[in-house]
Amino acid sequence: MNLDDYLKKEGIEETTMDPMNLFKSALKEQDYKLFEEVSSSYMNKDTIENAIKLYDFFVEKNLTTIKYSLVISEIKKVMPIVLKEIPEHEKILDIGCNDGLKTIYYAMSFPNSKFVGLDISPLALEYAKNKANEYECKNIEFIEGNMLSMDYDKEFDLVLMDHVLQDTSCFDSQLGQDFMLLEKLNKSKEAMTDDGEVFIAMAPNSLNDFNFQFTHLINEVGFESIKSDVFWYTKFGVRQDGIFYLVKKKN
Ligand SMILES: C[S@@+](CC[C@H](N)C(=O)[O-])C[C@H]1O[C@@H](n2cnc3c(N)ncnc32)[C@H](O)[C@@H]1O
Numbered sequence: 001m002n003l004d005d006y007l008k009k010e011g012i013e014e015t016t017m018d019p020m021n022l023f024k025s026a027l028k029e030q031d032y033k034l035f036e037e038v039s040s041s042y043m044n045k046d047t048i049e050n051a052i053k054l055y056d057f058f059v060e061k062n063l064t065t066i067k068y069s070l071v072i073s074e075i076k077k078v079m080p081i082v083l084k085e086i087p088e089h090e091k092i093l094d095i096g097c098n099d100g101l102k103t104i105y106y107a108m109s110f111p112n113s114k115f116v117g118l119d120i121s122p123l124a125l126e127y128a129k130n131k132a133n134e135y136e137c138k139n140i141e142f143i144e145g146n147m148l149s150m151d152y153d154k155e156f157d158l159v160l161m162d163h164v165l166q167d168t169s170c171f172d173s174q175l176g177q178d179f180m181l182l183e184k185l186n187k188s189k190e191a192m193t194d195d196g197e198v199f200i201a202m203a204p205n206s207l208n209d210f211n212f213q214f215t216h217l218i219n220e221v222g223f224e225s226i227k228s229d230v231f232w233y234t235k236f237g238v239r240q241d242g243i244f245y246l247v248k249k250k251n
Helices: 003-009 021-028 027-046 047-060 064-069 072-088 101-111 122-134 181-191 209-221
Strands: 091-094 113-119 140-144 154-164 192-202 225-237 238-249
Touching: 003 072, 003 225, 021 027, 021 064, 027 047, 047 064, 047 122, 064 072, 072 101, 072 154, 072 192, 072 225, 072 238, 091 101, 101 122, 101 140, 113 122, 122 140, 154 181, 181 192, 181 209, 209 225, 209 238
Parallel strands: 091 113, 091 154, 113 140, 154 192
Antiparallel strands: 192 238, 225 238
């Protein structure tokens, strides 16, 4: 199935509607108030607990399709980049797989590779497992867990961290951003084989500043960049810069 057909089958289509209006129209008044609470808690303090509440909420209130429709432009940019990398890999870990939309498509496209999707949201994972069954996708396993507590030892030859590094960073608006990037990158390094690769996609606020600092960080962790490029897409109708890195362990 090609990507456009898959997204269409999942009900994910372009929308020009304002995100908040879209969520408002999909939720009962009471639930919309709850959504405002859950999303503002997450924006103010991006802890594991608040992230679980938000990502669980999306599934519990059937907002999955809407959520993806708002970022369809990002999905269509990033997925083809990842799809090009997968053929050379046999065991792939997708950290922050959420409800498995992307992971399941990758797994169906490469039935001879084995996939593991890891996430902290129990409801998103339940949704992912049901979807994988629906598609009779057998080469995938979904696991609940925090990437900072992973204890994989050189098990995966490709690790995906697609729009996840910025999450659950214990963001503190008083102190500024702390993405715990070093810890997260070190965890991905432990999980990958010596000749493995890590794919990272991010949507930084300030592309040049981020790229400068992140390139240093990659080096500090003991990675070298194999490929990196900038792309752009629209998020909630607004232009957003994106950047991806494909890195491997330094020799
Ligand atoms: C913005 S979503 C991105 C989902 C997916 N990778 C994609 O590109 O569509 C971030 C996901 O990362 C998960 N996540 C955030 N922090 C995590 C952590 N510390 N460990 C595991 N998963 C995490 C969230 O639950 C959420 O499902």
